[in-house]
Structures are given as structure tokens and as C-alpha cells.
Amino acid sequence: MIKRPIIDTLEFAHKGQHQTLQLRSEDFSRLTEESMIVNDTVQANVTGGIQEDGKPFVDIEILSALQQTCQRCLGLFDLQINSRSRFIIASREDQLVEIAHEEQDVNTIIAEKELDLVSFVEDELLLVLPMVPLHQDGECESPQIPGESTNLISPFKGLR
Numbered sequence: 651m652i653k654r655p656i657i658d659t660l661e662f663a664h665k666g667q668h669q670t671l672q673l674r675s676e677d678f679s680r681l682t683e684e685s686m687i688v689n690d691t692v693q694a695n696v697t698g699g700i701q702e703d704g705k706p707f708v709d710i711e712i713l714s715a716l717q718q719t720c721q722r723c724l725g726l727f728d729l730q731i732n733s734r735s736r737f738i739i740a741s742r743e744d745q746l747v748e749i750a751h752e753e754q755d756v757n758t759i760i761a762e763k764e765l766d767l768v769s770f771v772e773d774e775l776l777l778v779l780p781m782v783p784l785h786q787d788g789e790c791e792s793p794q795i796p797g798e799s800t801n802l803i804s805p806f807k808g809l810r
């Protein structure tokens with residue numbers, strides 16, 4: 651278990667700080683056993699900064715691969731995760747609504763003196779996981795061909 655870094659979000663943004671985390675499955679408490687971390691490594695890059703319009707933000711980038719069970723063929727596959735999200739920091743609750751109005755498709759967080767980065771990364775990781783994991787089209791182990799019987803053994807086989 652790594653030492654869990656705690657950041658002051660506004661200070662982190664204003665100073666343009668950066669944190670790279672190398673996390674393992676034991677660092678995550680809410681990740682279910684169905685999602686096994688491939689190579690047991692999740693890399694997260696967290697960067698603070700100020701937008702041109704003056705809004706402070708925290709960017710979070712997650713690089714990992716999680717083993718998932720395809721819900722169509724029940725085969726295992728590695729889901730590559732390469733996600734990047736920006737969180738605008740609001741210093742007060744009422745600013746959250748304001749920012750949501752001004753900016754489209756943006757995440758907001760309320761400023762915190764003590765944000766647990768590991769938990770923040772875990773929140774984001776859980777969000778990018780699909781509700782229903784599926785292979786890419788055509789990559790299932792026993793693809794079902796539309797129009798064909800899924801019953802591979804014909805009941806008439808062998809009958810004469």
C-alpha cells in the first residue's frame with residue numbers, strides 16, 4: 651500500500667502541481683473482483699493548473715488495463731483504459747451550478763483542503779468502466795451469426 655497522497659485542490663491548481671501515482675489493486679477498496687487489474691498496475695497522472703478564463707482545474711489521466719468478462723460470450727478480455735478528464739474546481743457550492751451552466755461537458759468538484767488522490771482516482775476508474783463489459787464487435791470467442799441457429803449440434807445429425 652502506498653502512502654496516500656492528500657492534496658489541497660486549489661493550492662494544487664494554483665501552483666500547477668503534478669502527481670504521478672502507481673497504484674495496485676490493494677489501493678482500491680471499491681473495485682470488485684470481477685475487474686482484475688492487468689499487471690496489477692494503474693498509473694494516474696494528476697495535474698493542476700489554471701484555464702485561460704481563470705478557472706482552476708485538476709486534470710486526471712488514468713492508464714491501465716482491467717480484465718473483464720464479456721457479457722455476450724463470457725470470455726475474458728483486457729479492457730485498455732486511457733482516460734483523461736478535467737475537473738473544474740469550484741470554491742463554493744453555488745459556483746458548481748454556475749460552472750455547469752457556463753461550460754458544457756465539464757466535471758466539477760468542490761474545493762477541498764484534503765482530497766485523497768487515491769480515492770479520487772478510484773472514483774474516476776469506476777466511472778470509466780462499462781456497466782456491461784463486451785468485446786468489440788466481432789471479437790467474441792464464439793460469435794453468434796445472425797440468422798443461424800445457435801444450436802450447434804443439429805438434432806437431425808446422424809439420423810437417416
Ligand SMILES: [Zn+2]
Binds near residue numbers: 720725784
Ligand atoms: Zn465476447
